[in-house]
Amino acid sequence: MTNLLNFIAIAPETLGTMDSTAFTFFIGCMAMMAASAFFFFSMNDFDRKWKTSILVSGLITFIAAVHYWYMRDYYMTTGESPTDFRYVDWILTVPLMCVEFYLILKVAGAKKSMLWKLILLSVVMLVTGYIGEVSDSDNAQIWGLVSGVAYFAIVYEIWLGGAAKLAKEAGGSIQRAHKVLCWFVLVGWAIYPIGYMAGTSGWYDMLGLSVLDMDVWYNIADAINKIGFGLVIYNLALEQSKTE
Ligand SMILES: *C/C=C(C)/C=C/C=C(C)/C=C/C1=C(C)CCCC1(C)C
Numbered sequence: 407m408t409n410l411l412n413f414i415a416i417a418p419e420t421l422g423t424m425d426s427t428a429f430t431f432f433i434g435c436m437a438m439m440a441a442s443a444f445f446f447f448s449m450n451d452f453d454r455k456w457k458t459s460i461l462v463s464g465l466i467t468f469i470a471a472v473h474y475w476y477m478r479d480y481y482m483t484t485g486e487s488p489t490d491f492r493y494v495d496w497i498l499t500v501p502l503m504c505v506e507f508y509l510i511l512k513v514a515g516a517k518k519s520m521l522w523k524l525i526l527l528s529v530v531m532l533v534t535g536y537i538g539e540v541s542d543s544d545n546a547q548i549w550g551l552v553s554g555v556a557y558f559a560i561v562y563e564i565w566l567g568g569a570a571k572l573a574k575e576a577g578g579s580i581q582r583a584h585k586v587l588c589w590f591v592l593v594g595w596a597i598y599p600i601g602y603m604a605g606t607s608g609w610y611d612m613l614g615l616s617v618l619d620m621d622v623w624y625n626i627a628d629a630i631n632k633i634g635f636g637l638v639i640y641n642l643a644l645e646q647s648k649t650e
Contacts, residue, residue, distance in 0.1 A: 424482075430625040431478035438471035441633045448640065456643035459509045463636030466499045466506075470632050487605065487621050493536045499632065500528040506639055507569060510583060514576035520568050524560060531556035535598075539606060547608030554599060564588050583642035590635055597627035 424432070445464030449457055473495035477488040504524035508516050531553045538549025563569055565588050573584035603610040605620025615623075 427619045427621050427625075428478070428482055430622050431474060431481055434625045434629055435471060435474035435478050437629050437633060438467045438474055441636060442468040442471055445636055445640065452643045452647050456646060459506060459639050460643055462502055462505055462509065463639050466502050466632050467636060469498050469502075470495055470628060481621070489536075489539055492624065493532060493539075496532050497529070500532060501525045503631075503635055504528060506635065507564060507584075507587065510580055510587075510639070510642065511569060511572040511576065513580060514572040516569070516572050520563075520572075524563060524569075527556045527560045527563070531560070535602060539602070543606055546602075546606035547610070550599065550602055550606070550608065553602075557595065557599070561588075561592055564591060579642055579645040583638055586638045587635065590631055590638070594627065594631045594634065597623055597630070601627065 442464050445460055445467065449460045449464070452460055473491050477491045477495075480486070480488040480491060504521060507524060508518075508521040511520075534549045534553040534556065538546040538553065542549060564584075569584070570588075573581045576584075600615055601620045601623030603613065604615040604618060604623055
């Protein structure tokens, strides 16, 4: 047992102090690792066109796994929120999720400009979120609002804008997968601003969102979105490989 705990980098004496936040860091780390192994090992089941998409799914969960490893450690030793690791993780993985949208819509003629637009919007969303959490937390509600505007611009682009048109042209299983990913962005990604409101202060303090720790909200959201996103792509690749 002690060996096992050492292996997973938990000192036996700290096990007693493992609170629910630490627990979600721990589970999140394991889930991201398992998902990465799953995506990487299944890559060769697909033909070239889909291999890249599965690879990107694996990279998203793998980058997250590495960051969760550090975040879990940081939280266990300091008891504080690992904000920097968190945002480094996001700034790498969210653009990769934009790449996923681009890759599946490429068959319908998606242009690089659509990809760059989505990436730019996510960078604005994340940088302003970071400023609100760290550099200018007195104005967290204002930065959160700016970030929220960028978030809704992403939602608009994929639900109603250029990306939506391309998905319609592609039709079939691509259009269906696109729709599911759109729901992830609308509902799954909406958990992040809830976490932000739980961890910063503003007009929203009265909503009582801090019943859960900011990090618990973020950890739940990451597991749903990163692994869920990857599985949608996996399923699409599977369907496409069957029909071809
Ligand atoms: C894998 C990581 C993902 C999908 C992270 C997504 C993060 C967001 C959608 C964050 C959004 C935020 C707002 C919309 C407003 C408040 C600040 C943020 C950055 C938490």
